[in-house]
Amino acid sequence: MGQLTTRERDLAASILVVLAVVGIAMAAAGRADPLGVHGAIVLLYSLALLYLIMSTSFGPAPDPARVSRYYDDPIKVGVAFTLFWAIFGMFFGVWAAAQLAWPSLNFDTAWASFGRIRPAHTTGVIFGFGGNALISTSFHVVQRTSRARLPDQLSPWFVLFGYNLFCILAVSGYFLGVTQSKEYAEAEWYADLWLVIVWVTYFVLYIRTLARRREPHIYVANWYYMAFILVVAILHIINNLTIPVSLGHSKSYTIWAGVQDSMVQWWYGHNAVAFFLTAGFLAMLYYYLPKRAERPIFSYRLSILSFWGITFFYMWAGSHHLHYTALPHWVQNLGMTFSVMLLVPSWASAGNALLTLNGAWHKVRDDATLRFIMMAAFFYGLSTFEGSFLAVRPVNSLSHYTDWTVGHVHAGALGWVALITYGSLYTLVPAIWKRERMYSAALVEVHFWLAVAGTVIYVFAMWNSGIIQGLMWRTYSEEGTLTYSFVDSLLAMYPYYIARTFGGLLFLIGAIVATYNIWMTVRGVPVAGTERHDDLPLVPEGAATGPAE
Amino acid sequence: MPELLHRKLERTATGFMLAIIVAASVGGIVEIAPLFTIDETVENVEDMRLYTPLELAGRNIYIREGCYACHSQMIRTLRDDVERYGPFSLAVESQYDHPMLWGSKRTGPDLARVGGKYSDFWHVAHLTNPRDVVPESNMPAYSWLARTPLRLDDLGSHLRAQRSVGVPYTDDMIANAARDAFGQAVPDSEQATGVTERYGEETQVSAFDGVTTRVTEMDAIVAYLQVLGQLTKAAYRNTAAPEQPPNPND
Numbered sequence: 001m002g003q004l005t006t007r008e009r010d011l012a013a014s015i016l017v018v019l020a021v022v023g024i025a026m027a028a029a030g031r032a033d034p035l036g037v038h039g040a041i042v043l044l045y046s047l048a049l050l051y052l053i054m055s056t057s058f059g060p061a062p063d064p065a066r067v068s069r070y071y072d073d074p075i076k077v078g079v080a081f082t083l084f085w086a087i088f089g090m091f092f093g094v095w096a097a098a099q100l101a102w103p104s105l106n107f108d109t110a111w112a113s114f115g116r117i118r119p120a121h122t123t124g125v126i127f128g129f130g131g132n133a134l135i136s137t138s139f140h141v142v143q144r145t146s147r148a149r150l151p152d153q154l155s156p157w158f159v160l161f162g163y164n165l166f167c168i169l170a171v172s173g174y175f176l177g178v179t180q181s182k183e184y185a186e187a188e189w190y191a192d193l194w195l196v197i198v199w200v201t202y203f204v205l206y207i208r209t210l211a212r213r214r215e216p217h218i219y220v221a222n223w224y225y226m227a228f229i230l231v232v233a234i235l236h237i238i239n240n241l242t243i244p245v246s247l248g249h250s251k252s253y254t255i256w257a258g259v260q261d262s263m264v265q266w267w268y269g270h271n272a273v274a275f276f277l278t279a280g281f282l283a284m285l286y287y288y289l290p291k292r293a294e295r296p297i298f299s300y301r302l303s304i305l306s307f308w309g310i311t312f313f314y315m316w317a318g319s320h321h322l323h324y325t326a327l328p329h330w331v332q333n334l335g336m337t338f339s340v341m342l343l344v345p346s347w348a349s350a351g352n353a354l355l356t357l358n359g360a361w362h363k364v365r366d367d368a369t370l371r372f373i374m375m376a377a378f379f380y381g382l383s384t385f386e387g388s389f390l391a392v393r394p395v396n397s398l399s400h401y402t403d404w405t406v407g408h409v410h411a412g413a414l415g416w417v418a419l420i421t422y423g424s425l426y427t428l429v430p431a432i433w434k435r436e437r438m439y440s441a442a443l444v445e446v447h448f449w450l451a452v453a454g455t456v457i458y459v460f461a462m463w464n465s466g467i468i469q470g471l472m473w474r475t476y477s478e479e480g481t482l483t484y485s486f487v488d489s490l491l492a493m494y495p496y497y498i499a500r501t502f503g504g505l506l507f508l509i510g511a512i513v514a515t516y517n518i519w520m521t522v523r524g525v526p527v528a529g530t531e532r533h534d535d536l537p538l539v540p541e542g543a544a545t546g547p548a549e
Numbered sequence: 550m551p552e553l554l555h556r557k558l559e560r561t562a563t564g565f566m567l568a569i570i571v572a573a574s575v576g577g578i579v580e581i582a583p584l585f586t587i588d589e590t591v592e593n594v595e596d597m598r599l600y601t602p603l604e605l606a607g608r609n610i611y612i613r614e615g616c617y618a619c620h621s622q623m624i625r626t627l628r629d630d631v632e633r634y635g636p637f638s639l640a641v642e643s644q645y646d647h648p649m650l651w652g653s654k655r656t657g658p659d660l661a662r663v664g665g666k667y668s669d670f671w672h673v674a675h676l677t678n679p680r681d682v683v684p685e686s687n688m689p690a691y692s693w694l695a696r697t698p699l700r701l702d703d704l705g706s707h708l709r710a711q712r713s714v715g716v717p718y719t720d721d722m723i724a725n726a727a728r729d730a731f732g733q734a735v736p737d738s739e740q741a742t743g744v745t746e747r748y749g750e751e752t753q754v755s756a757f758d759g760v761t762t763r764v765t766e767m768d769a770i771v772a773y774l775q776v777l778g779q780l781t782k783a784a785y786r787n788t789a790a791p792e793q794p795p796n797p798n799d
Contacts, residue, residue: 032700100656103679103687113689115615177613182648210562218559226566231573238577245703245710251609255714258643259591260584262651267577275573304555311569315576324625324792325651326640328590331580338576397627401655474629482632486658487685497687 003062003073004053008154012053015158019046026190029248034176038169038190038250045165070143072432074156078136079429081164082421083515085128088171090508092121097504101497111175119174119186125413126184126276128167133421134280135160135202138225140428141287142206145222146213155205162198166191178250182265184272185239189252192240199236203229220303224283227311231275239268259326267318274314277412278380281420282310285353285377288424292370293363298355302348309345313338320391323400332393339391343384350381368444372423375452379415383408398470403493407462414455414507422447422514429518436527439520443513450510457503465496592641594783599645599716600776601748602704602726603733603764607773609707610766612650614691621652622661622777626792635662636784645716645780657688662778669757672771695758695767701727722747734768735761751779 004012020043027039099105099114106112139156143149150156170187173179179186187195206229210218242252256264290297297303319327319335354377357364364374386408390399399405426444430437438444472489476482558564584590600608611617624630626637638661643649667675671682676694679686704726712718722729725743732740736754745752757771778784 032703099689100687103689106689108690108692110614110693113614113691115618115689118615118618174615179612179615180648181612181615181617181650183617183653207562207566216560217556218562218565223559223565223569226562227569227573230566230569234570234573243710243713245706249703249706251707253647253710253714255647257645257647257715258649259640260581261647261649262643263581263584265648267581301552304552308572312572312575315573316580317576319580321653322651324627324630325623326638326643328584331584334580397625400625401621401653401659405654473633474627476629482629486633487683490656490687491685494687 003066004153009057016046016050033249034178035250071150074160075136075139078132078160082132086511089124089129090511092117094504094508096121097501116174120171123170137284141221142209145219148212151208159202166195188250189242189244199233221283221287223307224279228275228280235268235271266321270318277417284420284424288427289373292427293360295360298352302352306345306348313342323393323396336391340388343388346384350377353377368448369426372419376416376420383412402466402469403462404466407459411459433522434526439517443517447510447513450506454503454507461496461499465493594641594781597781598749602730603769603772604776607769610770617650617652619656620660621655623651624661634659639784647714664775664777664779669771673758697766699764699766699769701730734764
């Protein structure tokens with residue numbers, strides 16, 4: 001925060017004072033409700049940040065030459081948040097997995113029972129880990145590909161800290177029993193409202209940076225970041241339209257009911273996968289893969305095809321979560337049809353990525369970071385194929401409600417989202433901290449194998465358990481009666497639940513190794529005279545130091 | 550030519566943005582908007598009743614504890630679903646569900662028709678420690694529900710919020726919400742009579758957790774579980790044959 005101007009510091013302090021007052025109001029209005037606890041959290045969070053701002057408020061004015069360089073300070077903090085949420089989210093994932101095998105592992109406490117830590121796991125990983133990774137890499141990529149510094153220094157901090165306040169409110173809420181039960185949108189109304197403010201700031205910041213660009217074209221990665229920011233805003237607002245019980249209650253009732261609510265929820269749920277977990281991470285792929293492989297993207301046309309295909313087709317696919325339900329048949333069929341067609345743009349992206357590596361395969365062998373990215377593209381192709389397959393009605397009749405779906409999402413979450421993130425981080429961290437390379441290439445290698453082994457064990461365990469479960473439910477005896485009771489199918493799951501816990505544990509250990517490696521890289525000394533190409537000043541020496549506009 | 554067009558598009562941030570919004574909006578509009586107008590989306594039935602304040606409180610506890618993560622409430626039109634759980638679910642059965650709790654995973658069985666299947670006593674034992682009644686179960690124990698008093702004073706606001714999103718609670722129901730919640734769990738009290746007057750003769754008034762001196766969260770959640778699938782009999786009147794799953798032996 002050392003680069004903030006006096007005006008920006010004052011503005012930050014005023015925002016934080018307002019936020020602190022909101023916290024006090026929430027604490028007072030919600031004193032008989034978990035809302036009061038959240039008021040206290042908002043108050044403490046804003047006071048802590050206010051202390052940070054105030055402690056720099058009499059510091060020297062920032063160096064005027066800063067505006068000719070990229071603004072990387074928020075990215076550094078964003079990377080720290082990413083690593084924290086990764087370990088947090090994956091730890092709760094392993095714990096939740098263990099509880100399914102050994103149910104007493106909640107130690108008879110309410111906050112740690114499966115139903116409460118499961119959303120803590122999903123939110124921690126998707127929004128904490130994934131969201132922070134998306135925000136930090138987008139700040140990195142948009143500046144480099146636009147050759148423009150972020151337009152101001154306060155809004156990136158607002159986006160970053162504001163977003164993490166949302167994550168804290170969401171996750172702490174689940175432990176307290178605050179949830180609206182909409183999967184992957186469990187946070188309650190006030191946290192949702194706050195996220196809208198943060199997200200609009202993010203969008204404006206992004207557009208302003210693009211408007212300052214010194215490149216005529218908007219680079220492919222930015223198409224995906226824009227789609228991610230825009231569509232997530234649309235999804236979030238529509239799915240979270242609720243009426244709170246009162247301003248003193250954390251509880252609210254969604255305005256949608258029954259069958260319409262189910263459609264809105266899975267339109268949201270599936271497109272959170274599309275635009276949060278796919279578009280955003282494809283943006284990483286389109287920047288860090290060519291960067292690391294030192295080769296241009298294989299095909300510009302394929303990039304266009306897959307981008308618009310994904311943007312258009314995905315929004316139809318949500319209803320495949322509702323096959324054979326009370327949702328009208330025609331909507332189910334539309335969802336299935338578009339899900340199958342979605343394979344074309346998805347594989348165009350995966351193929352484009354893998355073909356980019358042609359001529360660079362020796363680097364994949366030697367460089368574990370590039371291998372992370374390559375493996376991510378492979379898992380992306382695998383899980384999008386599986387997704388289209390599972391959306392076909394007869395297949396879905398077997399897989400739905402079973403662990404097969406869980407395996408499918410983890411092939412995506414572990415194999416695609418987490419691997420591309422770590423590949424990007426290993427490229428990004430030495431760049432923005434101006435280190436020659438990561439602290440230990442051997443530890444990157446160790447992480448790679450832990451991550452791949454963990455993913456493979458996890459996914460195979462869930463494929464097995466899911467298919468067995470689905471088959472047991474529909475097996476009939478000679479007499480035409482159901483052969484197995486529900487409990488029979490549950491008993492058959494235990495070995496796989498233990499295997500799944502083990503796979504997840506390996507993945508978690510890999511994340512800890514990565515955090516250690518990145519921490520040691522940051523602690524190292526910048527190597528003198530190794531100014532990297534992408535950190536060169538934006539304007540030639542001697543030119544005006546003010547923004548070019 | 551399309552490539553040239555695109556090269557132009559990617560030079561303007563605003564134009565590109567608008568193109569994303571247009572491309573991404575079509576699917577959602579086509580699939581969601583008709584659901585609010587097409588008559589057949591939700592069946593019209595006479596006997597659909599509302600959740601009582603106690604049942605609604607129980608539903609909120611079900612949501613709070615994340616039960617939806619392991620139990621679906623949506624019986625599909627598949628033969629094995631129907632034979633295992635009962636008649637497949639109709640849209641009308643979740644007509645007043647804000648939000649719906651159809652779920653996406655069955656770590657435990659579907660609960661859409663669990664109401665009336667077991668005794669109150671079984672539910673209390675099962676929630677206190679699932680392994681006492683189902684030794685193989687991996688469900689967490691919810692023993693603290695029986696020790697936690699249910700908050701009654703704000704139930705009127707809950708009903709009012711429900712009414713503002715479209716559930717037809719009357720002023721009378723809202724005014725008597727706390728009283729009805731108490732009465733439904735304490736059958737011998739004078740408050741008990743109002744419950745069946747307002748919510749119908751079918752409403753189950755019972756000492757759900759076995760203790761009649763106070764109303765706990767256990768009372769509420771058992772009351773909710775016992776009403777699942779009981780709000781209307783429409784599904785039992787539906788004679789449509791379930792769909793056959795593909796035979797794995799073929």
